[in-house]
Amino acid sequence: MKKADLIITDISYILTMDENFTEYKDSDIVIKDGKIIDIGKNKKDEYFGKTISGKNKIAIPGLINTHTHAAMTLLRGYGSDNPLKVWLEEYIWPAEGKLVSYEFVKDGTDIACYEMLRNGVTTFVDMYFFEDAVAQSVKEVGMRAVLCTGILDFPTPGAKNADEGIAKTEDFIKHFEKDENIFPAVGPHAPYTCSPDTLKKAFNLAEKYDVLYHIHVSETQFEVNDIKERYGNTPVKHLEKVGVLNERVLAAHMVHPTEEEIDILAEKNVKVAHCPESNLKLASGVAPIPKMIEKGVTVAIGTDGTASNDDLDIIGEISTAAKLHKGYTLNPTVLNAKEALKMATLDGAKAIRKEDKIGSLEIGKFADIVLMDINDPHLQPVFDPYTQIVYSSNGKDVDTVIINGDIKVLNKKVLVLNKKELLEKAQKWKKKVLED
Numbered sequence: 001m002k003k004a005d006l007i008i009t010d011i012s013y014i015l016t017m018d019e020n021f022t023e024y025k026d027s028d029i030v031i032k033d034g035k036i037i038d039i040g041k042n043k044k045d046e047y048f049g050k051t052i053s054g055k056n057k058i059a060i061p062g063l064i065n066t067h068t069h070a071a072m073t074l075l076r077g078y079g080s081d082n083p084l085k086v087w088l089e090e091y092i093w094p095a096e097g098k099l100v101s102y103e104f105v106k107d108g109t110d111i112a113c114y115e116m117l118r119n120g121v122t123t124f125v126d127m128y129f130f131e132d133a134v135a136q137s138v139k140e141v142g143m144r145a146v147l148c149t150g151i152l153d154f155p156t157p158g159a160k161n162a163d164e165g166i167a168k169t170e171d172f173i174k175h176f177e178k179d180e181n182i183f184p185a186v187g188p189h190a191p192y193t194c195s196p197d198t199l200k201k202a203f204n205l206a207e208k209y210d211v212l213y214h215i216h217v218s219e220t221q222f223e224v225n226d227i228k229e230r231y232g233n234t235p236v237k238h239l240e241k242v243g244v245l246n247e248r249v250l251a252a253h254m255v256h257p258t259e260e261e262i263d264i265l266a267e268k269n270v271k272v273a274h275c276p277e278s279n280l281k282l283a284s285g286v287a288p289i290p291k292m293i294e295k296g297v298t299v300a301i302g303t304d305g306t307a308s309n310d311d312l313d314i315i316g317e318i319s320t321a322a323k324l325h326k327g328y329t330l331n332p333t334v335l336n337a338k339e340a341l342k343m344a345t346l347d348g349a350k351a352i353r354k355e356d357k358i359g360s361l362e363i364g365k366f367a368d369i370v371l372m373d374i375n376d377p378h379l380q381p382v383f384d385p386y387t388q389i390v391y392s393s394n395g396k397d398v399d400t401v402i403i404n405g406d407i408k409v410l411n412k413k414v415l416v417l418n419k420k421e422l423l424e425k426a427q428k429w430k431k432k433v434l435e436d
């Protein structure tokens with residue numbers, strides 16, 4: 001018998017989400033030193049250590065949310081159902097201008113981490129302000145995150161101009177450069193809020209430290225028209241011309257690329273964070289995801305911030321994506337359940353260039369594991385575990401969440417955050433949002 005730290009026994013279905021979609025039935029996963037060391041039938045007989053039961057559960061990799069603004073949980077639902085311009089100018093920007101601080105971001109991110117853990121998310125990509133507060137939350141709960149400060153050409157709660165934003169980003173990168181769980185990144189906000197000079201300086205910084213370059217691109221028709229008017233090109237072509245497109249770029253939204261631009265994304269190996277619910281709620285449009293996938297673009301999934309979604313349920317998001325693109329293309333075979341789940345697992349890991357460490361359940365990878373409870377009438381009978389997850393379940397069916405071999409959620413309870421304190425924080429900030 002060999003020693004293990006944790007053995008998950010008799011898991012009804014293991015969907016490894018590796019390149020071959022390898023599956024196991026009634027099998028075990030063995031964890032040691034934060035990593036998966038064995039997987040398969042009757043493995044529990046070869047090891048001793050703490051065990052938890054996987055009976056009536058589906059094991060999938062920890063889910064990856066590749067685009068969010070975590071602290072915006074404190075503005076969840078604020079000013080909904082208005083035109084984008086009204087929503088931003090009369091609700092979101094004034095509230096952010098008045099309130100965004102280290103404390104706001106810390107409290108908002110704590111709430112976001114609770115919600116993401118509850119919904120099976122183990123890794124997320126965040127762009128906001130006061131990312132040191134986000135890092136603090138992430139550290140306290142033991143999640144993983146790619147963190148970048150939004151860099152803009154005008155003053156933000158974090159910096160008075162783009163140069164200060166870039167300098168602060170460099171300090172942040174240096175601080176977390178070698179961290180196992182926090183992956184610092186560079187976050188120029190968008191082509192319409194960053195000059196070509198800012199975009200390029202930010203890109204050079206990402207190259208210098210070999211980190212991700214995270215940016216909103218082609219989110220709305222307004223942006224496409226604006227960039228065309230200012231620079232004579234559509235957004236992706238504009239970025240190509242500025243010289244800031246390669247494999248380290250993770251572009252959020254990508255709702256309105258042309259055919260030619262999709263070819264550029266594929267050729268440059270730019271990754272896309274698809275945020276269907278935000279695009280629907282804000283009436284931004286429907287991204288041509290099946291076409292991007294067909295042309296070889298890696299497409300991952302993101303919730304965007306809760307002010308525009310309004311939740312962080314990534315399983316709900318892949319369900320929306322799968323159904324939206326079938327309806328939009330009038331083709332029920334596009335984005336099947338396996339492909340949809342891949343967006344939130346292996347392709348999410350590829351989008352953040354961490355596929356050697358996370359994104360699938362394989363020996364040697366970090367033990368970031370989600371167990372879905374299927375012992376409930378609304379999830380029975382199971383003919384296909386992939387369709388059961390994507391079409392029948394939601395994030396609240398997540399029973400257990402393990403990150404780095406540590407149990408963070410058990411029996412649908414988040415163990416690492418105090419729910420009562422979070423509810424009080426939400427109330428405190430609601431008052432401040434509404435105060436003059």
Ligand SMILES: [Zn+2]
Pocket residue numbers: 067068069216252304305
């Ligand atoms: Zn966003």
